[in-house]
Amino acid sequence: MKEKRLIGLIACLILVTLFSFLIGRYQNDNPFHLLTSNNLFRQLFIQLRIPRVLTALLIGSGLALAGLVTQIIFQNPLADGSLLGVSQAAGFGAALGILIFKGNSIWVQLFAFGFGVLALIFSMMISGRIRGNKILSLILAGIAVSAVFSAGIGILKYLADPIDQLPAIVFWLLGSLAGSTWPVLIRTMIIILPIMIFFWFYRWRLNLHAMDKEIAFSLGLKDKFELWASLLASVLLTSSIISISGIVGWIGLIIPNYARMIAGSDTSNSIPVTILLGGLFAIICDDLARALLPGEIPLGIFTALLGAILFIGLLLKKEKIA
């Protein structure tokens, strides 16, 4: 049963991936024919379309996985990366990068990533000084940190040159995979794959983080290091993805909930399904973003639109979500 479901999902993902290679906005002709006859199309296909589809697959599965881990650690099915201020801070970092380095992509990514991690450190430091429930205080600190970086984004937008910098910032904040080439894909893989492999092996024990802390302690989760390592890994995942794709929302929130609906709450079952579904969802959204209209539509718009529709479906289907 479990195996069949996974094989079905993997088959589905492979089919959608292959199909996505074939659709695009380059002339309305048969892609198989173009591949053999048109040299420019072949170049575009290999240099742009393949890495872009694969990047979509990776960031989708990474964001979904990070969302699941965050929800487990915070014992909250509605948590995701934005909870700790990570998303807003990464957005601020990227906007700052665009302003200072005139859009040089490596610096924009480094800044997004660095500020994402910085937000986590701020949230942790502030929550360490709040008495009482650790998880609640971390969430409260996250809200405050998030607000600070949102304000920062506002200031940067105000300062940005409205001709070239402001559109770049806005486009980036809406999320896009337009710049995905092989080097970008490889950079994405270097961060995402090791973390994914880590959580694959950790998939059963992750359940313990969903238990009350005293119970988890009794069950052998005594090392604070294990908690922080899992949390840091998921923040690394979120901020490194945001640094590549911009803020692509809703995947981390919605996909793990659907994965749990399909595979149950046990993380050893929900992690593989979350990874596969996340990839599938992001590829479909990115297909729409690049092929629906002659011009590129920001990816974040589609993940938000489809995500919100799925979210409403979820709310109507389940009587109890939290």
Place this chain on the structure above:
Amino acid sequence: MKTNKICIFDISFSYAGKKGMVIKNFNFDIAMGSRTALLGLNGTGKTTLLLLLLGYITPVKGKIKIIMDGQEKSIIEMNGLVGYLSQSENIPFDYTVQEFIMLGRAPHILKFNVPTNEDMEISERIMNSLELSALANSKLGEISGGELQRVRIARTLAQEPEIILMDEPMTHLDIKNKKYLNGLIAKLKESGKTIIYSTHDPLDVLNNSDMCIIMGKNNEYKAGETEKIISSKILTDFFEIPISVIRNISEKSIVIH
């Protein structure tokens, strides 16, 4: 001869940033393989004492040691062997009964592994013995409060703990489930487990414990055999209401006047 015991040496505890001790200069031994009841009104530090015994919090002063087969161990060295059943539990995700009980196997499963067939067998055996097999695939959200309590106990037992700590396990149970739990505690003792539970009902203590630690306001406590502790005088002193303990050959009862 029983030499295995938990030694509580002069422990005190206060929560960081709060004035006043929750527990002050507690000093007693708990024999392994016995049933110990922590009796007291709300707010007398029963949960704190259980968390100290779990090792989740450490005494600000004093020590808790476990002496087993002539060896001295700290609570932390008993990794996974101290089971803890909290009074209530936040379970945000809808696990099935089977998945949830399996989590009890965690101390026996390496960090990067998943449960083996042996773990399945053990958790199934425990599900059977607690009459939960019929519910195996039910979601936790679908079962009754009494059943949930039994599922949580099953998870604690799946841990195969030596020491079982239970925080007010009888509270909120109906009389049928309460009787079942009382029987279970007696059975667990027979199988050699050490059970320490808290309660505010002296009748539970009278019927179902070998040793009792009665805790009162201002860090007062008395520890000893249940027979000696549960007396009209001590109960009246600690609960500040007149209480009589009646012990006949056929029945024991507590009368609150």
